[in-house]
Amino acid sequence: METKSKRGWLWAYRKIRGLQCSRFTAAYRATRYALRNDTGTFHSKITWQKIRIYR
Numbered sequence: 001m002e003t004k005s006k007r008g009w010l011w012a013y014r015k016i017r018g019l020q021c022s023r024f025t026a027a028y029r030a031t032r033y034a035l036r037n038d039t040g041t042f043h044s045k046i047t048w049q050k051i052r053i054y055r
Helices: 009-017 023-036
Strands: none
Touching: 009 023
């Protein structure tokens, strides 16, 4: 039996918002994460480093 991952859309949205990104950016990146398991690279207001969340 497969256990469902707790890292879904809401987890990704909260994680990205925690990085000081706008609501629009967080929603877009969380949707990409939920559909493709990858947010792609983006920047936040906290740091100039590239950020990428993937499974």
